[in-house]
Amino acid sequence: MVTEREEIRGLGHSVKRVEDDRFIRGAGNYVDDVVLPGMLHMAILRSPYAHATLNGIDASRAQALPGVVAVVTGELMAQHNLAWMPTLSYDTQAVLATDKVRFQGQEVAAVIAETAYIAKDALELIDVDYDPLEPIVTPQRALESDAPVIRTDKEEQKDNHIYHWETGDKEATDKAFEVADKVVSLDTFYPRCHPSPLETCGCVADVSPATGQATIYMTSQAPHAHRTVFALVAGLPEEKIRIISPDIGGGFGNKVPVYPGYVIATAASLLIGRPVKWIEDRTENLISTGFARDFHMHGELALKSDGTMTGLRVSLLADEGAFHADAQPSKFKIGLFGIVSGSYDLPTCHVSADGAYTNKAPGGVAYRCSFRVTEASYMIERLVQNAAYELDRDPADLRKQNFIEKDQFPYESATGFVYDSGDYQAAMDLALEKIGYDQLREEQKQQRDDGKLWGVGLASFTEIVGAGPHKDYDLLGLRMNDGAELRIHPTGKAILKISVQTQGQGHETTFAQIVAGELGIQPEDIKVMHGDTDNTPYGLGTYASRSTPVSGAATAMVARRVREKARQIAAHLLEVSEADIEYDEGVFSVKGAPDKAKTIQEVAFAAYTDLLEGMEAGLEGVYYYDPPNLTFPFGTYAVAVEVDPETGVWEVKRMVAVDDCGVRINPMIVEGQIHGGLTEGYGIAAMQLITFDESGNCIGSNFVDYLLPTAWETPKFELGETVTPSPHHPIGAKGVGESATVGSPAAYVNAVIDALRPLGVTNVDMPLTSAKVWAAIQEAKATASS
Amino acid sequence: MEIKVTVNGTEHAADVEPRMLLVHVIREELGLTGTHIGCDTTSCGACTVLLDGVPVKSCTMYGVQADGREITTVEGLLEGGALSPMQAAFKEEHGLQCGYCTPGMMLVGTALIEDNPDPTDDDVRWAISGNICRCTGYMNIVKAIRAAAANKAAAGAAPSETSEPANA
Numbered sequence: 001m002v003t004e005r006e007e008i009r010g011l012g013h014s015v016k017r018v019e020d021d022r023f024i025r026g027a028g029n030y031v032d033d034v035v036l037p038g039m040l041h042m043a044i045l046r047s048p049y050a051h052a053t054l055n056g057i058d059a060s061r062a063q064a065l066p067g068v069v070a071v072v073t074g075e076l077m078a079q080h081n082l083a084w085m086p087t088l089s090y091d092t093q094a095v096l097a098t099d100k101v102r103f104q105g106q107e108v109a110a111v112i113a114e115t116a117y118i119a120k121d122a123l124e125l126i127d128v129d130y131d132p133l134e135p136i137v138t139p140q141r142a143l144e145s146d147a148p149v150i151r152t153d154k155e156e157q158k159d160n161h162i163y164h165w166e167t168g169d170k171e172a173t174d175k176a177f178e179v180a181d182k183v184v185s186l187d188t189f190y191p192r193c194h195p196s197p198l199e200t201c202g203c204v205a206d207v208s209p210a211t212g213q214a215t216i217y218m219t220s221q222a223p224h225a226h227r228t229v230f231a232l233v234a235g236l237p238e239e240k241i242r243i244i245s246p247d248i249g250g251g252f253g254n255k256v257p258v259y260p261g262y263v264i265a266t267a268a269s270l271l272i273g274r275p276v277k278w279i280e281d282r283t284e285n286l287i288s289t290g291f292a293r294d295f296h297m298h299g300e301l302a303l304k305s306d307g308t309m310t311g312l313r314v315s316l317l318a319d320e321g322a323f324h325a326d327a328q329p330s331k332f333k334i335g336l337f338g339i340v341s342g343s344y345d346l347p348t349c350h351v352s353a354d355g356a357y358t359n360k361a362p363g364g365v366a367y368r369c370s371f372r373v374t375e376a377s378y379m380i381e382r383l384v385q386n387a388a389y390e391l392d393r394d395p396a397d398l399r400k401q402n403f404i405e406k407d408q409f410p411y412e413s414a415t416g417f418v419y420d421s422g423d424y425q426a427a428m429d430l431a432l433e434k435i436g437y438d439q440l441r442e443e444q445k446q447q448r449d450d451g452k453l454w455g456v457g458l459a460s461f462t463e464i465v466g467a468g469p470h471k472d473y474d475l476l477g478l479r480m481n482d483g484a485e486l487r488i489h490p491t492g493k494a495i496l497k498i499s500v501q502t503q504g505q506g507h508e509t510t511f512a513q514i515v516a517g518e519l520g521i522q523p524e525d526i527k528v529m530h531g532d533t534d535n536t537p538y539g540l541g542t543y544a545s546r547s548t549p550v551s552g553a554a555t556a557m558v559a560r561r562v563r564e565k566a567r568q569i570a571a572h573l574l575e576v577s578e579a580d581i582e583y584d585e586g587v588f589s590v591k592g593a594p595d596k597a598k599t600i601q602e603v604a605f606a607a608y609t610d611l612l613e614g615m616e617a618g619l620e621g622v623y624y625y626d627p628p629n630l631t632f633p634f635g636t637y638a639v640a641v642e643v644d645p646e647t648g649v650w651e652v653k654r655m656v657a658v659d660d661c662g663v664r665i666n667p668m669i670v671e672g673q674i675h676g677g678l679t680e681g682y683g684i685a686a687m688q689l690i691t692f693d694e695s696g697n698c699i700g701s702n703f704v705d706y707l708l709p710t711a712w713e714t715p716k717f718e719l720g721e722t723v724t725p726s727p728h729h730p731i732g733a734k735g736v737g738e739s740a741t742v743g744s745p746a747a748y749v750n751a752v753i754d755a756l757r758p759l760g761v762t763n764v765d766m767p768l769t770s771a772k773v774w775a776a777i778q779e780a781k782a783t784a785s786s
Numbered sequence: 787m788e789i790k791v792t793v794n795g796t797e798h799a800a801d802v803e804p805r806m807l808l809v810h811v812i813r814e815e816l817g818l819t820g821t822h823i824g825c826d827t828t829s830c831g832a833c834t835v836l837l838d839g840v841p842v843k844s845c846t847m848y849g850v851q852a853d854g855r856e857i858t859t860v861e862g863l864l865e866g867g868a869l870s871p872m873q874a875a876f877k878e879e880h881g882l883q884c885g886y887c888t889p890g891m892m893l894v895g896t897a898l899i900e901d902n903p904d905p906t907d908d909d910v911r912w913a914i915s916g917n918i919c920r921c922t923g924y925m926n927i928v929k930a931i932r933a934a935a936a937n938k939a940a941a942g943a944a945p946s947e948t949s950e951p952a953n954a
Contacts, residue, residue: 020877023885024869026820026860030886033819117803198824198832198886198920249822249886250920282825504884504921668880675923676883703829703918711924712915716907 008585010517014668017509028247032279034204034217040069042265042278043119045109045126047101050135050359050696054097057109061125067118072110072268074098082267085233087325095260102150102322103361104696105287107260112268135696139319139356150357162324162355165333168415173350176311180302184387189765190375192294192690194286195367199249201289202279205266209273213240220245221255221501222541227533229258245531251503253365254290256327256543286706287698292367294319299379301387309402311348312341318355323362328371329473335371338415339464342380343424344402349414359696368680368741370465370544381459381746399460419632426722428460431636431658434720440640448758453643455755461743465735466549466631483537484554486562487620490608492601494526499539500551501531506669511555513665518559520586520600537622545735554625556730561621566603572612573598631726631734635659637747643755648774650752652715660722662734670736671719677740678717683709685748689767789853794862802849809833811849820860820889831917834890835859841894860889871938872896881930883921890917895931903939
C-alpha cells in the first residue's frame with residue numbers, strides 16, 4: 001500500500017532552479033576561475049591590419065622579458081602542422097598567421113608568461129613586419145574581377161567567391177512571378193552583429209607530459225564535438241582528451257566554434273608541460289570570434305490581387321569574412337534559410353545565395369537562432385508588411401489570409417521542410433487581443449491626424465529548430481544526435497548525464513523535471529551532470545535550440561527505458577506478471593488492486609537488493625536520440641512604438657509576445673528565455689552593430705562602441721502562450737531559447753516603418769538608430785517637397 | 787606596494803603591483819572569484835563591488851586605491867550564513883540565468899535598497915543601468931530587487947508587532 005505521495009513536480013511546474021544556489025553565492029566556477037598548479041598565462045598578438053603580407057616576426061625583445069616563458073608564432077605552429085585548422089564549413093582557418101593577415105584582429109603570435117600582466121606587456125615587444133594590402137570590406141567589392149584574392153593560401157581559389165547555393169524550385173517560382181498580379185520587393189541588409197555573452201571565450205589547457213592526457217577547461221557549447229575536432233586537428237588520441245565546460249557565462253552561439261586561442265594554448269601546454277590559461281578580453285571577443293548575420297538580401301513576394309501569396313524568391317550575398325567558418329549543418333550552405341516561406345501557405349519558393357570572402361573576422365554563428373533562421377524570418381515578415389501596404393490591406397489580415405491552417409499540418413513547405421504542428425491563427429488572435437490591436441489602429445489614426453508618428457508592427461514567425469535527423473543533419477560528418485544516461489541509486493535518488501551544455505538555460509533543473517515526469521522521482525532528487533566529456537554521453541551540444549528537442553527527448557526516452565526495467569522489478573516484488581502492472585506518477589500497482597503497489601524508490605532499492613534470480617542488477621540506461629524531424633516553434637509578436645519626428649528617437653510603448661513552443665517543461669524558465677530573446681532582438685533592431693571603416697578597422701570593438709541594451713531602454717514585455725505539442729517529440733516540446741531573437745527584430749522594425757508610413761518610408765536597415773530614423777524622415781520629407 | 791583592505795569584514799594585507807586592477811586583487815590575490823570581468827571598459831558592471839557601501843566597477847580602479855577602505859563582494863552578502871533578502875529574491879523571482887552578471891546586479895540592488903527601501907520599477911532600472919545582463923531581459927531582475935526590498939522591509943518590521951513598517 002502506497003501512502004499519499006506529494007505531487008511530482010515534473011512537466012509544467014515552475015520549479016526554482018538548482019543552479020542558482022551556487023551563482024547567488026558567487027560560487028560558480030567559470031573558466032577564468034579555474035586555477036591549476038604551475039599555470040601559465042597566454043596573451044595573443046593580433047593584426048592591426050585587415051589585409052597585409054606578413055614578412056616576419058621578431059620576438060627577441062619579448063622573449064627576453066623576465067617572466068616570459070615562450071613566444072609562439074605561426075612558424076612554430078607550422079612545425080607541428082598546426083598553423084592551420086579546419087573550420088565547421090569544410091574550409092581552413094589560420095591558427096597563427098604565416099603568410100598574410102586577412103582581418104584586423106587575426107592571431108599573429110602568442111606569449112606564454114608567468115602572469116597575465118607580463119604576457120600582455122610582452123605583446124608590446126614583438127616586432128612584426130607587415131606590407132599592407134588593399135582591404136576588402138564589402139562582399140560586392142570582393143566579387144569584382146579586379147579585387148585582390150584574399151585566400152592566396154588555397155591553390156584552387158582564384159577569386160573571393162566561396163559558394164553558390166540554391167533551394168526550392170526556381171522554374172515553378174519564376175512562373176508564379178510571371179503570372180502574379182502584384183510583386184512586392186524589399187532590398188535589405190541584415191548587418192553584422194555579435195552575440196557578446198557577458199563572459200568572453202577562454203580556456204585552461206592542461207596537457208600532462210607524463211601521460212599525454214589533455215584536460216581542457218573551455219568555454220564550449222559543444223564539448224563532445226570539440227573533443228573530436230581536437231583529436232582530428234591535433235592528432236591527439238581521443239581517449240586522452242577531456243574537455244570540461246565549466247559554468248558558462250552565456251553563449252548565444254559565440255561558444256560553438258573552435259577558436260585559434262584554444263588550439264595555441266593546448267599546443268603551448270603540450271610543448272611546455274605546464275597548464276596554460278587563455279582568457280579573451282572584450283575587444284578580442286568582439287573583433288575575432290563568431291560574428292552573426294551579415295546578409296545582403298533581395299526578396300520578392302508574388303501575390304494575387306486578392307492578397308493570396310503565390311511565390312517567394314530571395315537572392316542574397318553573404319559576407320563570410322576571411323575564412324568560411326560558419327557553424328552549421330554540412331548540407332546547408334546558408335543554414336536553414338529555406339524556412340523563409342515562414343508561416344504562409346506559399347506554393348512556390350526559391351532562394352539563391354552566394355558567399356564571399358572579405359577582410360573581416362570569420363565564424364558566422366547562429367546567434368541565438370537556428371542557422372540563419374533569423375535572417376529568413378526577418379525577410380518574410382518585413383515583406384508581408386510591405387505587401388499589405390501596397391495592396392492597401394491590414395498587415396494582420398493579410399497574414400491571416402495566407403497562414404498555413406492548423407488542419408494542414410504536417411505541412412510540407414516549398415523548400416522541403418515538413419512543419420510538425422501549428423496553429424498560427426490562434427497565436428496571432430491572442431497577440432492582437434492582448435495588445436488591443438483594433439483599438440490601437442483607431443488611436444493611430446487620431447495620433448496621425450495630430451502629426452504624431454505612431455506605429456504598430458507584427459511578426460508571425462515560424463522557427464525551425466532541433467537539428468536534426470541523421471539523414472540530413474551533421475556537423476563535419478558527425479550525426480546531430482544526442483545521448484542521455486540515467487542511473488537510479490539504491491535510495492531512489494538519481495543522476496542524469498547529458499551531452500548538451502547549459503549556458504544559463506537551466507538544464508540542471510529542467511532535465512531533472514523531464515525525468516521526474518517520466519519516473520515520478522522529485523526533481524531535487526535528481527542530479528544533472530553535463531559538460532565533462534569523460535563523464536557524459538556523446539552529443540553535439542547546445543545551440544540552435546536543440547537541447548530540449550534532441551537531448552530532452554533522449555532524456556525522456558532513457559527514463560522510459562529505465563521504467564520498463566522498473567516495471568519488471570515491480571512485477572517480481574508484487575508477484576504478478578509484468579502485463580498486470582500499471583504505472584502512474586512513480587507508483588507501480590497491480591491492475592484492479594491499487595493497494596498492491598510499489599513506489600519507484602522501493603523498486604530502485606530492490607534493483608540492488610532483491611531481484612528475481614537471473615535478472616541483471618542495477619537500474620540504469622543510456623539512450624541516443626535521432627530525431628525523426630525538426631520542431632517548428634512559432635508565435636506572433638506585436639509592438640507599438642512612437643517615433644519622435646524631430647529626433648528620430650523611437651520608444652516601444654507596448655511589446656506583446658505570444659509564443660507556442662509546444663509543451664512547456666518549466667514555465668518560469670520558458671518566460672525567462674523569451675524575455676532574454678526579446679531583449680537581444682531589440683538590441684539587434686536598435687543598436688547592436690559591428691561595422692568596418694574603409695581600411696577594415698572594426699567599429700564596435702568594445703562596449704562603448706558596440707551598444708547593448710541596458711535595463712533603462714529595454715522595453716517591458718507582456719507574454720502570452722498557446723500550446724501546440726510537437727507530435728513527434730516524446731514530451732511534445734519544441735524548444736524556445738531562440739524564438740524571441742528570431743521573431744522580434746522584424747516586429748520592432750515593422751512597428752517603426754508603420755509609424756513612418758505616412759511619410760512614405762518603406763525601409764530602414766537595422767540597427768534603427770535615432771540618427772538613421774531621423775535621416776529617413778528628412779529624406780522622405782525632402783522627396784515629398786521636391 | 788603594501789595595502790590593507792577590509793573585504794567582507796575581514797582585514798587583508800596584500801603586496802600588489804601599483805598597476806594591478808582592484809578586480810585582479812580581489813580575484814587573484816584574495817581568491818574571491820565571485821567578482822567577474824566582462825568588458826574592461828567600465829561598461830558592463832560584471833565586476834561591481836561595494837566600496838564603503840557604494841557600487842564601483844572594480845576593473846576601473848587600481849587595487850592600491852582601495853587601501854584602507856571597506857569592500858563588499860558577492861561572497862559577503864550572506865547574512866549569518868543565510869541568504870540575504872537580495873540573494874533569496876534573485877532565486878525566487880528567476881532573476882538570473884547564466885549567473886555571470888548576477889553578483890554585480892545583487893550588489894547594486896543591495897546598495898539601492900539601503901538608500902531607497904521602496905524603489906519603483908524605474909528606480910531599479912536606472913540603478914542597474916550600468917550593469918548589463920545578456921540573458922534575462924532585466925524583467926525578473928527588476929522584480930527580484932523590488933521583492934528583496936519588500937521582504938527586507940517586512941523582515942525589519944516583523945520582530946516587534948507595534949513597530950511601523952520601514953517604508954511606511
